[in-house]
Amino acid sequence: MTMAKTMEPTRRSSSMKRTRRWQTALHYLILTVVALFFFLPVYYLIVGSFRPSSEVLSGLSGFVPTNLSFDNYAGVFDHLNSDATGYFGQFALVSIIVTTAVVAGSLIVNSMAAYSFARMKWRGKKVLFLLVIILTIIPFEAVALPLYYMFSGQRDTVVIQAIPFIANAFSIFLFYTFFLDVPGEIEEAARLDGAGPFRTFFQVIVPITKPAFATVAILTFLAQWGSYLWPVLMVSDPTARPLPLAISIFQNQQPPEWGQVLAFGTMFIVPVLAVFLIFQRWFVASISSSAIKG
Amino acid sequence: MTIPKSRRTAGIIAAAAAVSVAALSLTGCGGPDTGNAGPSVEAGSGEGTINVWAVDGQAAENDALKKIISNFETSQNKIKVNLKLFPSDQYTKAVNSAAPGDLPDVLDFDGPTLASFVYNGKMAPLKGSVSGETLSNQTDSIKAQNTVDGAVYGVGMMNAGLALWGNKKLLDSAGVTYPTTPEEAWTAEEFTGVLDKLAAVVPGGKPLDLSEQYGFAGEWGTCCSAGPVIWSGGGTMLKDNKAVGALDSDANVKSLTTLASWKKYTDPNADGLAFPNGRVALSWVGHWTYPTYKALGSDLVSIPLPNFGKGTKTASGTFAWGMGATSKNGTASGKFLDFLMSDESVRIYTDANGAPPATKTALSASSLYGPGKQLQLLGDQLSKACGPEEQITETCVSVTRPVTAGYPIVTDQVGKAEAAIYSGKDAKEALSAAARAIDQNFADNDGYRK
Amino acid sequence: MTTQTQKIPSPAAAPAKRQSSAILTGHRFAGPLFASPALIGLAIFLVAPFVLAVVLSFYRVQLNSPRPARFIGFEQYTRLFTDPDLSAAFGQALLNNFTFALIVVPVQTVLALGLAVLVNRKLRGMVVFRTFIFMPLVFPLALTAVIWRLIYSRGDEGLLNAILGLFSGGALSSHDWLGSPSTALGSIIVMSIWQSVSFQMIIVLAALQSVPTELYEAASLDRANKWQQFINVTVPGIRNTLIFVALITTIFSFRLFDQVYLLSRSGSVDRGSTETVMTQIINTGFDNNNVGQAAAMTVIFMLIITVIAIIQRAAVRQRGGV
Known part of the structure; x- marks a missing residue:
């Protein structure tokens, strides 16, 4: 996980270097595609939570961060506003x-x-x-x-x-x-x-x-x-x-408040995500040890 | 391994078994205490706090209910209301799972679930707690829904109406003329033709919304989608308490196959905005979308659902209010129910969700329902009540869903079958399997007779 | 422990005869005492309910019904196997579970390996890529299902359809991913993989990093190329880990519940094509209130899981694994 550069041997033929570079570029390309697959739904959740419900389900423009506001968050707290609904x-x-x-x-x-x-x-x-x-x-x-x-x-x-x-x-x-x-x-x-x-x-x-x-x-x-x-x-x-x-x-709202669903989901997940980012190393270590021991 | 050791092993296993048996008896292996003593409502002092359960519905409905409750609390100072709201997908399960003693004084319930709640000893008859005026002011179809074995268990503020909402601008641009009374309803074949025409004028080529987003495999399917289709095609779900020979009839196979054939014209409407955003020209849905749809102004028209052979049909009946079987404060609960059914309360509530009022006086004062008003069609359909399935005629329109304690299995199977047919499965097969499952469940429960 | 051939003596009579343990002199009850809270918990919350399921499966009993339970012997079981509808539905659910396992276990294991190899290179910015890949791991399934329901949405407004439409120039669009029986289970599989594959990846990654580097050096001296090294050094080196990963994935496959329950009750989804044994048990027990039959399904399900676990353990042991 360190950012250390790979050690490049100094004397290498230029063609080998070029293949190397191509390989690395390809590696990055694959990594990017894979990372996008994992990250896009997360991005969609978070961006959607700041957009009007009517624009959450709108094809590719669902990804575009326009019309951002905290309305959905306000809507969630507004709906859950009494002992009757819970908070x-x-x-x-x-x-x-x-x-x-x-x-x-x-x-x-x-x-x-x-x-x-x-x-x-x-x-x-x-x-x-x-x-x-x-x-x-x-x-x-x-x-x-x-x-x-x-x-x-x-x-x-x-x-x-x-x-x-x-x-x-x-x-x-x-x-x-x-x-x-x-x-x-x-x-x-x-x-x-x-x-x-x-x-x-x-x-x-x-x-x-x-x-x-x-x-x-x-x-x-x-x-x-x-x-x-x-x-x-x-x-x-x-x-x-x-x-x-x-x-x-x-x-269950009419029409479904997808923006509020996503805002609720974001509030549900972001604290966990934050903890996870801070303790990522531990996370990884503990999951791997569960396998080695198990 | 020597013999003594294994004997010890046996001892330990016996001990473990003893622990689990002890755990069983401690927790009362009998499961939920269903209290066979029968409902017993105490009149109580007529004051204090009453507990009320209701569905966590649309934001506007919640606000209306809270407003009514605060009006009630300011109108007198003896009774306080403790309201609890449950997400609609979890509500019926909440009532089902609660022992009668844990139920609140007053609770919301969906019309067709009433018979099963009564059968399971969860509800109390309202006579004696609710005033005679309140009871006699209920419209006939709601009274019919809330009556089980001759006793009234519920009172309703609203009824429910179904229609095809139309976008006049899109209909006109496709050159489609549309019916405005139940008698003139499109036949299913005509309707297919209409969809063909409309497909050319809507942006995505899918001119119809069947409210797929509610899920056919739930109550929406049975009440409002498969139900009207079945009834309109001359079929029923049950006949003499049996589903085989009724639900799997050729008429039903034909009607539901026709419905499924419209899938290619149907916008999935996952955002619930297909109609207000002009993606579709026709929306098959209930009154509750009116507050959203009315943004179309004079372009909003209501059209009867298609006629599958025996006249257009809709479902009637919806959420209503009753009393928990073991309420200790019957008098106060009755007073609250009286207040809920007052013209003012009913007006506040039905203004919020666009529903047809279920009390006679509020209905006649309604600004939406009645001759010449915007939702006249929905009101007319309700007034042409068929009663339960077996009394359906060509001219009546609104049908009461089966009143039976076995309704949970009926709605589960009908909805599941509709979803299967809609996704392309063979209709005969799906309906036959559903019918047999329903009959098996009824047989297991001796036909849900007392 | 085998010295006593007489009746089992009461604990109080025993101490003089027994050699006190080297570790815990004078604390004869410490062992059972330490173990008892967990054992009691397991007895009450795992063993007792299972025993109860066996008992209930012999009764005709409805949830929350005033009717008393009625003993009917093996009827629930015979019905499950002989009633054409029930056996078809139960068989379909089992088949869905097996299909899910048959696809997910190899695919997810291979993907986990591929991903682990992918992120195991020291490249600038790898931390960021890894973080993205790990993220879904902390997503609860209840939330995952909602997000993916939107992604799979039928019609052009669904994200997946929109993306496919873009790349195919509009040739591919508007597929009903969850609604059409042919893709419903596949859609759930992709979603499940998205949520959980990084768990397996982490495990494989740890194993990759523990393969001694000398083996690679030896291989490259033998002029083995990257692929040969991978097949001849990497895979054998992490074989046990791959078996472990396949094992836990199999168990996950049979526990499949949340995502199916949440997704198959949305939109126009045909439940039959995605129903798993677990969703069927809950549906039978709580929507149809048929506790007796749900209990019988539970018992059969447990027997199947047990058999699978035994077969797997045996297979692993035979290959000298874990």
């Missing part, structure tokens, strides 16, 4: 609370379980760990319906949006692979210092396995922030509504 800030807060709770809870609970499986000796451990491994293949979607059936009494609460996602078999597995690599001498030293299992774990192990925590935090965050299926089933009340459920309000 944008309220939906965002629900999303933030739920995501934070899941990320924090899953870091604590799953790392402890993984540590226990990786480093402690106790009866039944092997069988239970095998069960956990088996559970990694059950997708949440497959149990959504019976889970709804079990907890329909807790509809419209913030807690029920978070709690089913805290314990996660795959996160346990990821932590497990990291903890296996911790040298035994470190724990031994902690034990000789008189540390119990809690102190050993939280004061000795956690600090030296930070990358594991970053990985699980980022993967959990990505899965949770846009969570859609479970809230659709469990939430209707504006006080417990997370951001993804509110998008359709603007789509």
